[in-house]
Each structure stands twice: as structure tokens, then as C-alpha cells.
Amino acid sequence: MPPLPLQSxxxxxxxxxxxxxxxxxxTVALTAASILLGFLLGFPAGAVEVYGRGPLKRAVExxxxxxxxxxxxxxxxxxxxxxxxxxxxxVTATIALGLRSAAYQSQIFRGAxxxxxxxxxxxxxxxxxxxxxxxxxxxxxxxxxxxxxxFQNEFTIVLKDTSIAIVIGxxxxxxxxxxxxxGGQSTAALEIFLTVSLIYFVLTFVTNRSLDYVDDHFSxxxxxxx
Amino acid sequence: MSxxxxxxxxxxxxxxxxxxxxxxSFEMDAGDVDVVIGPSGSGKSTMLRxxxxxxxxxxxxxxxxxxxxxxxxxxxxxxxxxxxxVFQDFNLxxxxxxxxxxxxxxxxxxxxxxxxxxxxxxxxxxxxxxLDQADSYPAELSGGQKQRVGIARALAMDPKLLLxxxxxxxxxxxxxxxxxxxxxxxxAEGITMLVVSHEMGFARSxxxxxxxxxxxxxxxxxxxxxxxxxxxxxxxxxxxxxxxxTHEGE
Numbered sequence: 001m002p003p004l005p006l007q008s009x010x011x012x013x014x015x016x017x018x019x020x021x022x023x024x025x026x027t028v029a030l031t032a033a034s035i036l037l038g039f040l041l042g043f044p045a046g047a048v049e050v051y052g053r054g055p056l057k058r059a060v061e062x063x064x065x066x067x068x069x070x071x072x073x074x075x076x077x078x079x080x081x082x083x084x085x086x087x088x089x090x091v092t093a094t095i096a097l098g099l100r101s102a103a104y105q106s107q108i109f110r111g112a113x114x115x116x117x118x119x120x121x122x123x124x125x126x127x128x129x130x131x132x133x134x135x136x137x138x139x140x141x142x143x144x145x146x147x148x149x150x151f152q153n154e155f156t157i158v159l160k161d162t163s164i165a166i167v168i169g170x171x172x173x174x175x176x177x178x179x180x181x182x183g184g185q186s187t188a189a190l191e192i193f194l195t196v197s198l199i200y201f202v203l204t205f206v207t208n209r210s211l212d213y214v215d216d217h218f219s220x221x222x223x224x225x226x
Numbered sequence: 227m228s229x230x231x232x233x234x235x236x237x238x239x240x241x242x243x244x245x246x247x248x249x250x251s252f253e254m255d256a257g258d259v260d261v262v263i264g265p266s267g268s269g270k271s272t273m274l275r276x277x278x279x280x281x282x283x284x285x286x287x288x289x290x291x292x293x294x295x296x297x298x299x300x301x302x303x304x305x306x307x308x309x310x311x312v313f314q315d316f317n318l319x320x321x322x323x324x325x326x327x328x329x330x331x332x333x334x335x336x337x338x339x340x341x342x343x344x345x346x347x348x349x350x351x352x353x354x355x356x357l358d359q360a361d362s363y364p365a366e367l368s369g370g371q372k373q374r375v376g377i378a379r380a381l382a383m384d385p386k387l388l389l390x391x392x393x394x395x396x397x398x399x400x401x402x403x404x405x406x407x408x409x410x411x412x413x414a415e416g417i418t419m420l421v422v423s424h425e426m427g428f429a430r431s432x433x434x435x436x437x438x439x440x441x442x443x444x445x446x447x448x449x450x451x452x453x454x455x456x457x458x459x460x461x462x463x464x465x466x467x468x469x470x471x472t473h474e475g476e
Contacts, residue, residue: 117320120317120319120320122280122313122317123313123317123318123319123379124319125306126280126306126313127335128383129303129334133334133335137330141321142320142321220320220321220365221363222363223363
């Protein structure tokens with residue numbers, strides 16, 4: 001087979017694939033860190049919204065409303081240039097994406113917790129379990145299963161939104177692509193951004209398929225699919 | 227004279243303006259099987275739920291073995307370890323197998339290790355004839371099987387008293403028999419049961435006493451022969467005749 005006659009612009013992309021892969025690595029790391037932070041904050045926040053009361057519940061609800069009502073771009077600029085929470089762009093981007101994701105994940109878990117029939121909690125209490133124990137042993141395991149589809153959605157949104165970190169100069173995938181093009185080394189704008197898009201697509205596709213597997217694996221036999 | 231196992235003393239319960247229980251009093255001795263009957267909305271289920279404090283009373287007191295269990299400082303979890311409950315809608319833990327349902331309380335409440343809990347769990351599943359379904363999830367079981375798992379789950383905690391809240395009402399008619407049969411076995415074993423149910427066959431053959439509750443009050447309370455054959459109150463007779471008509475119509 002004759003070698004594929006690469007146009008020079010595609011050849012430029014192929015030649016710089018290593019840089020794009022480094023950017024992809026940063027994107028993946030940023031996504032993982034943000035989702036993790038979002039889960040660690042968002043899950044308890046959702047539980048507080050369902051089971052909490054008083055000032056704590058109101059504080060959590062208010063924080064959620066504020067975070068969901070502020071554009072991510074504004075949050076990240078505010079944290080980096082306004083509050084200078086960290087000199088590290090990666091840390092700042094993780095906090096911005098993580099907080100915003102926590103606000104959304106809290107709603108996924110809140111809905112999932114509320115969807116578990118009240119009789120489940122009642123039956124657990126009737127056996128003599130304390131409230132916390134009953135929630136932990138009976139309601140949470142079912143709610144987690146039901147939150148997989150919503151979580152799947154949130155995961156892909158965070159993955160793609162990591163590209164916003166370009167505004168604070170973090171060397172994630174989109175930034176690397178932009179630098180390649182803006183460095184004046186090439187006119188391959190279309191080719192670069194198509195490649196970047198393809199990489200984002202592959203990442204979201206793989207993520208979705210993996211979470212489909214998680215969903216199947218943990219589904220309750222005979223029961224409704226999560 | 228020893229204390230009755232369960233005593234309700236002038237129990238009142240209201241939801242806002244709506245009075246649900248208006249001075250309910252009765253006693254049960256260990257080994258008794260009391261069946262509560264009465265029209266829909268008469269307060270039967272509420273009364274049952276007051277005994278294990280899934281519902282809190284507004285007045286009066288409830289005693290278990292002579293100890294008041296409706297005081298503010300009563301440990302409700304300690305109370306519930308002694309009083310099992312079987313629900314109308316089963317309320318099996320949906321994410322656990324039949325065995326998991328029966329053993330969860332043993333492990334989390336009684337602190338028994340997994341192997342020992344499973345051993346006991348198998349025994350209780352055998353007691354309700356479901357040993358072969360130990361690994362099935364609730365969604366894989368028929369209604370009658372679910373309710374038998376529900377009974378095994380309550381039995382596993384070795385309660386002094388078992389509460390049944392309309393255990394057969396959510397079942398298809400052909401599945402009622404298997405549940406009633408298990409309940410009959412338990413009654414014969416001397417397990418103390420307070421049952422809200424309109425299964426007249428069970429009430430006639432297994433009950434020590436029938437309690438007829440109407441509009442939040444006990445209208446009549448006595449052995450089944452008396453209540454069914456020779457009701458003292460006009461309301462009891464009317465209710466029973468309506469019940470019979472409905473059942474003949476089926």
C-alpha cells in the first residue's frame with residue numbers, strides 16, 4: 001500500500017501528537033480530580049438537603065443555588081484572578097470545576113435519595129436500626145445505583161468543561177491545541193481543532209461506556225435498571 | 227399477677243384536627259394472637275404503628291412487659307428490637323437477597339458476625355418455607371414469597387411481639403393462603419401476634435381475641451366465637467355482615 005499522502009497541515013498535527021497527548025493527560029487528570037472533589041462535597045450536600053434541617057440545610061441549599069447560578073467561566077476567573085486561591089492553575093481549575101460539579105452532583109443524589117421508597121427506611125427503623133444506620137445500610141446503596149445515569153451526564157459535562165481552564169493558561173487539551181496554532185508555526189487551525197474535538201469525543205465515549213458497565217454490574221437482579 | 231406482655235392504656239392519637247385514636251385500651255398476654263378488624267380509616271394501622279413508635283401517640287401510654295415504652299426517654303431502637311413488624315407492602319430491602327434481608331438486622335443491630343447471622347437467616351427462611359429462595363432478590367419473588375421473607379426478617383430478631391399490618395391485603399387472592407399458613411404456624415408455636423387483617427379464616431381459627439375498632443375506639447373486644455356469632459354491639463354486627471357480603475361477592 002502506498003503511504004498515505006498527508007497534506008502538510010495534517011502532517012503538522014501528526015507531528016505534534018505527543019504535545020496533544022500531554023494536554024489530553026492534563027484534561028483527564030483535571031476531570032478526575034474535579035469529579036472526585038465534586039463527589040466528596042456533593043454527596044454529603046445532597047444528603048443534607050434530604051435529611052438535614054436548620055441552618056446547615058439552608059447554608060448548603062444557598063451555596064448550591066449560588067454555584068449553579070454562576071457561569072463556570074466567571075467562577076474560574078474569580079478564583080484565579082480575583083481571589084487568587086492558588087498560584088497553581090491546575091489547583092484553581094480543580095476547585096472551580098469541583099465546586100460547580102458538587103452543586104450539580106448534590107441534586108443528582110438528592111433526587112436519588114428521595115426516589116427510594118419511604119417504606120425502605122421505615123422497615124429498617126422497625127428492625128431497630130438508628131436513623132443514620134438505616135440511611136447508610138438501606139437507602140444509600142439503592143440511591144447510589146439510581147444516581148449512575150445522572151452522574152454519567154455530569155461526568156461528561158465536567159470532562160468537556162475542563163476546556164474552560166484555557167482562560168487561566170492551564171496546559172490542558174484545548175490550550176495545547178490553541179498554542180500550536182497561535183504559535184504561528186502552522187495554518188492548520190481546522191485540522192488541530194478537529195483533532196482536539198475527536199479526542200474529547202473519544203474520552204466521553206469511553207467514559208459513557210465504562211459507566212454503562214458500572215450501571216449493569218451493580219443493577220439489582222429482577223429490579224428496575226438504575 | 228404478672229404484667230401483660232402488651233398494654234395500651236387510654237391511647238390517643240390525632241393528626242392536627244383529625245382524631246385517629248380516641249382512648250384505646252387493651253391488654254395482651256404472651257402467646258396471645260389478637261386480630262384487629264374494622265372499617266378502612268378506623269385507626270387500625272395507626273394503632274399498630276404506635277406500638278413500635280413508627281407513629282408517636284399524643285396521650286395515654288403503652289407498656290411492654292410492664293415497662294412504659296412511650297416515655298420521651300425510651301430508647302426506640304431497644305423497643306423495636308423486641309417488637310417485629312410485617313408490612314402490608316412488604317418493604318423488603320430491594321438491594322438485598324432474601325437472606326440479606328433476614329440477616330441485615332442481625333448484623334447491624336445485634337452485631338452478630340456474617341457467618342453466624344447467615345446460619346440463623348437460613349433457619350428463618352426455612353421456617354417460612356423459602357430456603358430455596360435465599361439468594362433471590364425481592365423483585366424476583368412473588369408477592370406471597372416476599373411477604374414470607376418479610377415475616378422471616380421480623381422473626382430473625384427474635385421479637386417478644388410480632389405486629390402484622392394487613393399482611394395479605396396487597397396479595398393476589400391465590401397467594402394469600404401461603405402467607406396465612408405461615409402465620410398459623412407461628413400462632414401455633416406460641417408467638418405473640420397483634421394482627422390487623424380481614425382474613426376471617428385466620429381470625430376464626432387462630433385468634434385468641436378479636437378487637438373491633440371503629441372511628442378510633444374499640445367497640446368490641448372478645449374471643450372470636452363471641453364476636454362473630456354473637457356480637458354485643460350493633461356496629462360490630464353491621465360491619466361483619468358487610469364484610470361477609472363483600473367476600474361472598476368475590
